[in-house]
Amino acid sequence: MVPDHDEAAAVRPLTLAWVGRHLGAGERIVGTEALHGGITAEIRRLTIGTRDGGARDLVLRTFVDVEQAQDWLNAEDWLNGEADALNLLTGTGVPAPGLVAVDPAAAHCEYPSLLMTHLAGRTVLDDEGLETRVPLLARQLVAIHALRPAERPREYVTLATVDTVVTPKGADVAAWAAAIDVIRGSVPSYEGRFLHRDFHPGNVLFDVPPARPEGARITGVVDWVATSWGPADLDVAHCSTNLALLHGPSWGLRFAEAYEEAGGVPAAAASERLYWRVRDGLAFSEEVQLVSQPWREAGRTELTTQVVEQRLDAYVTALMDAPG
Structure with a gap:
């Protein structure tokens, strides 16, 4: 997430009062900061002044435009799912935020909202240092898939169908037709795993020493609203597609290898x-503009819709050309 100091950071009155009821004695909000990079919700960092004169940060997620969230879940489902996931992740070793409070049906706030702890680190979307970060991403995803919760989250959902795929202009038509035929077939059987379901570089926080980028480490994994139960390959595929569009098709292929190398x-x-x-690559064909805009806002201005579409075409073609 990328901070933006402007009027968008202001917290609405009812939500402000609700947050206040979940602060400690003598604590108050002393600063707010809009974090750009989310697609389906407003994200704000709240700086909390403590009674001893110190400060700590919390993060507020607010679903304002519920229609922008996917049709298969409403805001209440999203936030209940994230709250359950954050509670489950407590003490597991997976670096996730802690749940502070949730108002999924907007009973107290203007809009459905969730308040959580703030994690150190930052998202890193640059090409530099990628050879170090990809293995870290892979190891983190393996750790997530190793979780065995006492109560399983909801079953996974996939959105792409043969009827919704949008073949990019100038794409390799034959490769895309073959790819569509792949998902026309029956869903493979699988052994279920705990899935993040939106695992990609934009939802992972890093600490990267300026003088030693090879010393990068993951400090947090965020955005657990779509946590579900399903095939590990679905999470691998989603991160692979994101890497292919952010950094080039070869990195999408590389992540799948790194995941296996990590166990x-x-x-x-x-x-x-x-x-x-x-299936995951084709799902991106429907929302290239929606996905690429936060990347441009985060500084990757060269990732125009056309560039991302070209990378998606190259990635799908590479998948279809890859040896078995």
């Missing part, structure tokens, strides 16, 4: 692995 266990059959990776 992750994808589907045994190449055809099954291909199914999930193609």
Whole structure:
């Protein structure tokens, strides 16, 4: 998330009062900062002044434009899912925020809202240092998939269908037709895993020493609203597609290898692995503009919709050309 100091950082009155009721004695909000980079919600960092004169930060997620959230979940579902996930992750070793409070039905706030602890670190979307970060991402995802909660989250959902795919202009039509045929087939069987379901560089926080980028480490994983139960390959595919669009198709292919090198266990059959990776790649065809805009806001101004579409075409083609 990228901070933006402007009027958008202001917290609405009812929400402000609700947050205040969840602060400690003598604490108050002394600063707010809009964090740009989210797609479906407003995100704000709240600086809390403590009674001893110190300060701590919290993060407020607010669903203002509920229609912008995916049709398969409403804001209440999103926030209940995230609250459950954050509670489950407490004490697991996965660096996730802690839940402070949630108002999923907007009973107290102007809009559905969730308040959580703030994690140190920052998102890193630059090409520099990627060879260090990709293995870290892979190891973190393996750790997430290793979780065995006492109560499973909801079953996964996939959005792309053969009827919703948007083949980019100038794309390799034959490759896209073959890719669509892949997801036209039946869903492969799988062994269920705990999924983040939106794991990608924009939802991972890093500490990167300026003088030693190879010393980068992950400090947090955020945005657990879509946590679900399903095939590990789905999370691998989603991160792979994001890396392909952010950094080039070869990095999408590389992440799948890094996941296995880190001890992750994808589907045994190449055809099954291909199914999930193609399905995720095709899902991006419907929302290239929506996905790429936060990247440009974060400084990757060269990632125009056209550039991202070209990378998506190259990635889908590479998937279809890859040896079994």
